[in-house]
Amino acid sequence: MxxxxxxxxxxxxxxxxxxxxxxxxxxxxxxxxxxxxxxxxxxxxxxxxxxxxxxxxxxxxxxxxxxxxxxxxxxxxxxxxxxxxxxxxxxxxxxxxxxxxxxxxxxxxxxxxxxxQLFSPPIEVQTMPFENTTLPGYFYSGGHGKRPLLICTNGYDDTLHTMHYAHAVSAQRRGYHVLTFDGPGQGAPLIEHGLTLRPDWENVVGAVLDHILTRPDIDASKVALTGWSFGGFLAPRAAAGEPRIKALIADPGQWDMTAAIAGMLKRMGAEDLVAALPNVPEEANAPIMQAIEHNPALKWTLVQRGFWVHGVSSFTEYVKALAEFTVSDCVHQIQCPAFITQAENDPIAGAADVLFNAIEAPKTFKRFTAQEGAGDHCEAMARSVYHQHAYDWLDTLFKD
The missing domain is CATH 1.20.1440.110 (acylaminoacyl peptidase)
Known part of the structure; x- marks a missing residue:
């Protein structure tokens, strides 16, 4: 290691x-x-x-x-x-x-x-109207003429600047226009403006599409959405409610968050609370928080990041907030082809096959392994291996 x-x-x-x-x-x-x-x-x-x-x-x-x-x-x-x-x-x-x-x-x-501003061509700043505010983004030109567009959505704790490396450059090199953005609960919307994460990502992506599809150089029949980390939940949710998305990549695929909470409670030795989900009793807050305080990694994940991103102050509120993040009730509405990933050593990817099996549209499942250097979360130590498979799939799908 x-x-x-x-x-x-x-x-x-x-x-x-x-x-x-x-x-x-x-x-x-x-x-x-x-x-x-x-x-x-x-x-x-x-x-x-x-x-x-x-x-x-x-x-x-x-x-x-x-x-x-x-x-x-x-x-x-x-x-x-x-x-x-x-x-x-x-x-x-x-x-x-x-x-x-x-x-x-x-x-x-x-x-x-x-x-x-020192790239050629320069990467273009985007300011996208959203409800009573705006969302930040960057547009990468794939070249002259009307071209397919790849929209990239983040997860919990990265920013649109990191997506330059995770998504944008490799796709731009293949001739795609690329749009990266941060939504509520991410980057500037969270840090600068206090906007917390929300489950209705179809409305967030809808506003992004309203803005970017005014460009004449985008082929609106070839618009793909990719999400990494928690974006692997947000992107399928958005694709289910936004028919302008013509291809979906979820890296990794994820399912309803209540199931993830249940797994977390079991690992914490609190199996008796699973049956009550999402209504964890208030008296459970103190012993759970005591257990969290003794685990720095868990404290960061749940309290420092989770509570903050969701705008809550207790574990019971956090569970209720997460329970609103569902895809099981809308997955049948995904109409576009989908590429779902699962890295073998990534615990967040545990339900990728559940999402894959529930999608009724044409779909492809890709399992990344440690043997190929890509077995960790979002294939972070071998990101070009992910690009090879995901973008080859997209190239084939969008081929004229």
Whole structure:
């Protein structure tokens, strides 16, 4: 198993996540390794400080290169700086929002934007009307003329800037127009505006489509939607309610969240609460929270991230909020072809086959394995293996 030398399991996980960006110039292994000896286990203050210091140094170098006309070097430095700003703050998630999260997110967004303007062609900022606010996005041109469009939706804890590496560049290289965006509960809508996650993702994607399909260079008969991580739930939900989606990719496929909650309670030794779902009794809050407090990873997942993203303050409220995230009641409405993934070592992908079996439209199931280097969550350590299979499928589907 890969080890980068961070003496803390959560630090190791988040440092490894940055490595996914290496292939497209968004990270350097040596820069990540250089931080490990300087960050003591459990010290999130130093973690934040060191990652930001690295990012600040690269940002300053990028400006110097840009001023001297070294635009490729400047772009690469901006890309890496944005990744390191991004890595600095997720471990500080929670309500109320830590000012450092807001500062680092703004630095991430500003720095990534500097990089986008140095690509050829430049990546275009999108501001999409949604209810009483707007959603941020980026449009990547696949070339001249009318082309298929791939819309990319996030999950719980990444931002549209990370989707540059996870989705956009590889699809753009194949000639697709690409749109990345963050919706409620993600990126700027959450961090800047306090918009929490919502189950009716068909309405979110509908607003995105209303905006982007005004472009004359998009072939509206070839619009695909892909979602990764929790986006593997959100994308099928959106496709079920939005007929303008002509192809669906869920990486990994997911099912109703009540089933996921039941599995979590069993792992916590609280099997007696499963039968009551989603109405966990209030008196269960204290013992469950006590168990969570003794598990840093679980505390981050449920309290710092989960409570914050859903806008709740107790475990019982969290369960009720998650229970609203259902796809079983609308999966039969998915009319477009679907590509559903499952990585063998990804616990979040456990119900991918349930989603796949329930879809009545033409469908393909792809299981990624550790043997091919792609057995982890969202194939993060071998993302090009995912691109090969998912985008080859899409190429075949949209072939004239």
């Amino acid at each position: 890969l080890q980068l030398g961070f003496n803390d399991p959560q630090f190791e996980v988040w440092a490894q996540r940055a490595l996914m960006n290496i292939a497209e110039g968004g990270c350097e292994l040596g820069e990540v390794l250089s931080l490990a000896p300087r960050i003591p286990a459990g010290d999130t203050d130093i973690w934040y400080r060191e990652w930001c210091a690295l990012a600040n140094r690269l940002y300053e170098q990028a400006g110097e290169c840009r001023n001297k006309g070294h635009l490729i070097s400047a772009r690469q430095l901006y890309q890496r700086a944005a990744t390191y700003y991004r890595t600095s703050y997720p471990l500080l998630f929670g309500a109320p929002t830590d000012p450092r999260v807001l500062e680092a997110y703004r630095n991430e967004a500003r720095t990534f934007h500097c990089a986008t």
